[in-house]
Amino acid sequence: MKLRSYLILANTISIAFIILLLLVFFQYMLVTKEQLIWLALATVGAGIVSSGLFFVLVRPLEASVRRIGEGAGRIAAGDLEARVADTGLLEFKQLAEQFNRMGVSLEQSFRQVKAAESAQRELVANMAHDLRTPLASMQSYAEALEDGVIEDETTYRRYLSTIRSETVRLGDLIQDLFELSTLDAGxxxxxxxxxxxxxxxxxxxxxxxxxxxxxxxxxxxxxxxxxxxxxxxxxxxxxxxxxxxxxxxxxxxxxxxxxxxxxxxxxxxxxxxxxxxxxxxxxxxxxxxxxxxxxxxxxxxxxxxxxxxxxxxxxxxxxxxxxxxxxxxxxxxxxxxxxxxxxxxxxxxxxxxxxxxxxxxx
CATH class of the missing domain: 3.30.565.10 (Histidine kinase-like ATPase, C-terminal domain)
Known part of the structure; x- marks a missing residue:
């Protein structure tokens, strides 16, 4: 039920209750028939005026609620930059301000998540490259030694030295990554x-x-x-x-x-x-x-x-x-x-x- 319909229904029930009381007073001879008619007409007139006032005064409330609802719908649809105008009654202004602060917080959190995802993708890509480079070097030198294509002792030792240095380089990189994860942990x-x-x-x-x-x-x-x-x-x-x-x-x-x-x-x-x-x-x-x-x-x-x-x-x-x-x-x-x-x-x-x-x- 809409807010306007709810208020009009409440006003109608109030009028009906007053008329019922008048009928009870007339039944027990507390008011005359003429007084009953005039009081009933006054009650109905007051109800009509009250309904009109309700209709006019509720419109700004409906507009404020509608703006906040539309803003929430835009955020739910993925538009985290959605904001609502802080106009209307004081309570709705405060609600709009809180809604906008929530939107700013959500937008910042989303940007942080996107930045973290981007940094994670970059981290994985760089890790893959930096780990692949020494591994490929070690593999090529090891295959050369395994195939027996190296015959002189000097070249043989140079290949072994290169494999060892690439192993150290790989170990240093892994240690750096471990230390970074440790520092980020807490x-x-x-x-x-x-x-x-x-x-x-x-x-x-x-x-x-x-x-x-x-x-x-x-x-x-x-x-x-x-x-x-x-x-x-x-x-x-x-x-x-x-x-x-x-x-x-x-x-x-x-x-x-x-x-x-x-x-x-x-x-x-x-x-x-x-x-x-x-x-x-x-x-x-x-x-x-x-x-x-x-x-x-x-x-x-x-x-x-x-x-x-x-x-x-x-x-x-x-x-x-x-x-x-x-x-x-x-x-x-x-x-x-x-x-x-x-x-x-x-x-x-x-x-x-x-x-x-x-x-x-x-």
């Missing part, structure tokens, strides 16, 4: 731990790059404060961030270039780490996207150099979990300066409030 706050000591992390980390530095005749220069430098970050996470940045610097540095690793203590309570190379640099328009997953400035060169486009995105996730910041800027002269900040640690070993630490599960 976080825990207020975890107690021992602060990382920057010099200890670098002493353990830098020997891993000896062969890569010698291969390109690179110089590595480290500049740290004279006193021990402690930061609010798990040691393995600080090592991971620095490792990813140094790997990126080695990959893009020219032969006989210089890589500088520095740490300084501004007055804001944070420690700022920088890794500077003398490579080709990062264009201004690319400096935000370079921290996206699988993003490469030069895709062909990055693939040949072994980069999967995950290292900097992992570094960004780790740094931001510790309430730090990360970025890249133009170095003095040629090259890029990658930097990140981590809160400086005091004598306590408790994570600052609101810090997020990923939890690994076995």
């Amino acid at each position: 976080a825990q706050q207020g975890t107690a731990y021992s602060p990382a000591v920057a010099e200890d992390v670098l002493v353990e980390l830098l020997p891993r790059f000896t062969l890569q530095l010698e291969k390109k005749s690179l110089q590595l220069r480290v500049l740290l404060p004279e006193h021990s430098l402690k930061v609010y970050m798990l040691e393995r996470h600080l090592q991971r961030v620095l490792q990813n940045m140094i790997e990126n610097a080695v990959r893009h540095s020219p032969h006989e270039g210089i890589i500088r690793i520095e740490a300084e203590e501004p007055s804001d309570g944070f420690v700022r780490f920088t890794v500077t190379d003398e490579g080709e640099g990062v264009p201004q328009q690319e400096r935000e996207r370079i921290f996206e997953r699988f993003y490469r400035l030069d895709r062909s060169r990055s693939r040949e150099g072994g980069g999967a486009g995950l290292g900097l995105s992992i570094a960004k996730l780790l740094v931001e979990q510790y309430l730090g910041q990360i970025g890249v800027e133009q170095a003095n002269g040629q090259g890029s300066r990658f930097w990140f900040t981590v809160r400086k640690a005091d004598e306590r070993s408790v994570m600052p409030e609101n810090t997020r630490i990923e939890v690994e599960t076995l």
